[in-house]
Amino acid sequence: MCAIRQHIASRILLWLSNSIPNIFATSFVHFLPLSTNVTLLITGAFAVAAGGSPNYIVLSALAAAWSLGVGGTLPVDSAIFLEFVPPTHQYLLTILSIWWEFGQLIESLVGSQPLGLARLSGLSCLRLSNQGWRYFLFTMGGLMLVLWAILFFFLFMLYESPKYLMGKDQDEESVEVLHKVASYNGAISTLTLAELQSLGDERDLERRPVSTTQIIAPLFATRAVACSTSLLIALWALIGLVFPLLETQGTDFGDGYVYITYRNQVILSAIGVPGTLLGGYMVELPYLGRRGTVAVSIVLTGVFILASTTARTSNVLLGWNCAYGFMSNVMYGALYAITPELFPTKNCGTGNAMTATANRIFGVMVNLRTPAPIFIAGAIFLISGCLAVFLPYEMRGKASL
Helix, strand or coil: CHHHHHHHHHHHHHHHHHHHHHHHHHHHCCCHHHHHHHHHHHHHHHHHHHCCCCCHHHHHHHHHHHHHHHHHHHHHHHHHHHHHCCHHHCCHHHHHCHHHHHHHHHHHHHHHCHHHCCCCCCCCCCHHHCCHHHHHHHHHHHHHHHHHHHHHHHHCCCCCCHHHHHHCCCHHHHHHHHHHHHHHCCCCCCCCHHHHHCCHHHHHHHHCCCCHHHHHHHHHCCHHHHHHHHHHHHHHHHHHHHHHHHCCCCCCCCCCCHHHHHHHHHHHHHHHHHHHHHHHHHCCCCCCHHHHHHHHHHHHHHHHHHHHHHCCCHHHHHHHHHHHHHHHHHHHHHHHHHHHHCCCHHHHHHHHHHHHHHHHHHHHCCCCCCCCHHHHHHHHHHHHHHHHCCCCCCCCCCCCC
């Protein structure tokens, strides 16, 4: 019972730390360099600090703190991408999620090495005999800090959003950014300051202060847009409900050795990479598109989860889990891409925040003692796939809203 209470408490902390920045980041969605750099720095710094935790309470608090960075980054990433990518290449947003899989694969490989194998033995556990998880946090947090420093200080320049600059009446800087981006991609922008300023009268209304209600209202402006927003929130909420269910119970075949556990984790992480690539291909198919890919991949994910209940050996279960993992990454890639595409550009961050927050809230609501969790999870996936069919917009070959 104590372990269950700790699990629920940890999930509530992670929900709060993910939900707060998701909402907060919407204010900075057009202040991209600052929000991106700060959230990545928070993730790395607090992950390293968590490695030195003296007890479980401090560890939970620091885990919530690093999740603050993760939660703030998620709604910004897709907004950054759609801000600069041409409409003809928006499908690449699906493939962008491949970095999640590479991250999980690196994490699994690091954890499977000797530094990740130190674990509790007996009733008592001295700190010196249980350093593995600390080394793991030091390694992953340190890697995050190194990548953050290299990418944003030496290798890659993230320009300010031209739309943000226009909203701040900095037209000259906006034109300059567009020219730099075009030059970086081997093209020439012919836009002039005079051409941009000729749109000034139409932009005056956008410069007026707006309330929270006015920020959210465009997401429900028409019946079709309201339906789209509501369905996206429902899809993310239901998916948030499923994955904690899959963590509640497992099957013991008598061969659950540490080596086998880490080996399977590496395999499942690696299988997600081709799944993401397939998702990027499927969203551009004429009769499938974004909506069809999301619906089909969610349904197949549920089917493979239900099929895993037929496994009678660990190797068969691993095979079903590979199939489930493969399709779930197709699903995540497609859903990750279609979500910001279906929100109006000015309110994309707000929409992303609402879906991510719904995902976390429903993750907290799961009853960890739910009977038959695998069957419930599979059924929820099947229902979610049916809901996806009713999304009113298909964005294949079109610019995001």
